[in-house]
Amino acid sequence: MTKYKIDQIGLSRHLSAAQWATLIEGCESVRTVSSNITLTERGTTLSKSLLLIDGFMGRVISNDMTGRKQLVAVEVPGDFVDFHAYPLKHLDHDVVSISEAKVAVFDHDVLQRIFDADVELSRKIWAMTLIDASVQRHWTYRNAAMRALPAVANLLCEFRHRLQRAGFESGASFELPIQQSVLARSCGLSVEHVSRVMRDLREGGYCTISGTTVNIHDLEKLEEIGQFRTDYLYPPGV
Amino acid sequence: MTKYKIDQIGLSRHLSAAQWATLIEGCESVRTVSSNITLTERGTTLSKSLLLIDGFMGRVISNDMTGRKQLVAVEVPGDFVDFHAYPLKHLDHDVVSISEAKVAVFDHDVLQRIFDADVELSRKIWAMTLIDASVQRHWTYRNAAMRALPAVANLLCEFRHRLQRAGFESGASFELPIQQSVLARSCGLSVEHVSRVMRDLREGGYCTISGTTVNIHDLEKLEEIGQFRTDYLYPPGV
DNA sequence: CGGAGCGTTGAGCAACGTCAAAAGACGTGG
DNA sequence: CCACGTCTTTTGACGTTGCTCAACGCTCCG
Numbered sequence A, B: 001m002t003k004y005k006i007d008q009i010g011l012s013r014h015l016s017a018a019q020w021a022t023l024i025e026g027c028e029s030v031r032t033v034s035s036n037i038t039l040t041e042r043g044t045t046l047s048k049s050l051l052l053i054d055g056f057m058g059r060v061i062s063n064d065m066t067g068r069k070q071l072v073a074v075e076v077p078g079d080f081v082d083f084h085a086y087p088l089k090h091l092d093h094d095v096v097s098i099s100e101a102k103v104a105v106f107d108h109d110v111l112q113r114i115f116d117a118d119v120e121l122s123r124k125i126w127a128m129t130l131i132d133a134s135v136q137r138h139w140t141y142r143n144a145a146m147r148a149l150p151a152v153a154n155l156l157c158e159f160r161h162r163l164q165r166a167g168f169e170s171g172a173s174f175e176l177p178i179q180q181s182v183l184a185r186s187c188g189l190s191v192e193h194v195s196r197v198m199r200d201l202r203e204g205g206y207c208t209i210s211g212t213t214v215n216i217h218d219l220e221k222l223e224e225i226g227q228f229r230t231d232y233l234y235p236p237g238v
Numbered sequence C: 001c002g003g004a005g006c007g008t009t010g011a012g013c014a015a016c017g018t019c020a021a022a023a024g025a026c027g028t029g030g
Numbered sequence D: 001c002c003a004c005g006t007c008t009t010t011t012g013a014c015g016t017t018g019c020t021c022a023a024c025g026c027t028c029c030g
Helices: A010-014 A017-025 A108-117 A119-145 A148-165 A180-187 A191-203 A219-225 B010-014 B017-025 B108-117 B119-145 B148-165 B180-187 B191-203 B219-225
Strands: A027-033 A038-040 A048-054 A057-062 A069-075 A094-097 A101-107 A173-175 A207-210 A213-216 B027-033 B038-040 B048-054 B057-062 B069-075 B094-097 B101-107 B173-175 B207-210 B213-216
Touching (some): A017 A108, A048 A108, A069 A119, A069 B119, A108 A119, A119 A148, A119 A180, A148 A173, A148 A191, A180 A191, A191 A207, B017 B027, B017 B119, B108 B119, B119 B180, B148 B191, B148 B219, B180 B191
Antiparallel strands (some): A038 A094, A057 A069, A057 A094, A207 A213, B038 B094, B057 B069, B207 B213
16 A cells, blocks of 8 residues: 555656556655755765655765865656665765755665565666666766757756656756756856856757746757767667 | 686675675686777677776767767776676667776676575675766766866876775875876866876876876875865775 | 846956977887 | 887967856846
């Protein structure tokens, strides 16, 4: 009997309905947080992991000297935000809500029982963490090898793709409840420069952001500018 | 009966002697490659994974348009270089030898049998892949948030630390059979600029590279310049 | 009406890339 | 041992990208 009714979403689509049911059964509670809340802090010992149900969250590496807060990952609904805390017990980064968000809480002991009972499920969850790592490699690539304009275009394409897979509408436009400062901290750019990049994308007729809505006017061109490929996201059926 | 005598090394130290023996039993063959060989190519379907025994290897994301080859990870002895091919079956990047290298080859079917038989072992290997992901996050951070001088210093400190843990001597100096172009492609810098950075490190009296040997003259200062912390490498006993 | 937060714009500047050339390092063959 | 070719490192000059600082507008909300 599931305590919480949670629709199957995002990367969790890798799971069969039965596996999803098995997993969600172990959910201890659902927590709702407002924007910009630090849920777990670097170094803290953790006994629970979080599955993002709704909203956006990020993994942040802070520099105590400079005060800089670098985003090294952004999670969309369906992503485990700190699943790696389950085997590792403490994290090398903070976990922060980027928008209002809802997370399902899983106790590590419960997870262990679930995984012990269902080897196939644990294998699939493992695969999910490896896809996560693949996305992480791409973020490394983007930050090292791409200029500001293509980098931002690429990131927007990535968000579109991941949100689409998470079950959100994404035709010509999609909801992205994040500010330009989030794009900046994700790509290692200043907010001012991101603003200039967005102006270029706007004036080129590729893409505009108004409020929390991203409007894509020319997806093909945007993906070309961002040199976007989907392979690193391991879309189903490849 | 182990077909190949392989000393326990590197991240594999996370394993008990018995677990290491169980794993290495499954090694199908040991392959030696010269420098600069592409072992697996992006997209290819794989049925085997490689454990690096000796030498250096890297994960490369190539841009067909520009010809740029970005290094997104460098493996040292004891690292699984393409373990994620086991659940994912194909990779989003190439795997390339950076120096002469020796790898142990594992068939995925054999791995599956080993992991099915020893849940504890598979959990530990899983944890190893998550530490890998943590290092990957740090590479994302370094490329996004650090300037050239600290970035290179940081990378050198990381290599020193990882090699030390892999069981290689590393007091005042250590062997690093890579060129400056490898540092450049790891940090997203030009070779010329890396050369200038190395000159600054040399003239500051912090660190020199002669041939394949890195000589550290002032480790404390080097780690300060590189803002080096060890937490993301998950050193044992933390 | 006033403040806070976010986005925009411009000017000046530092960091890093690019291009070109030269100097070392290293192996090979005579 | 020397001559030669190749690969890596080094250096300089110059161009570009993106950062910093400062100011201003816009919107939302009290």
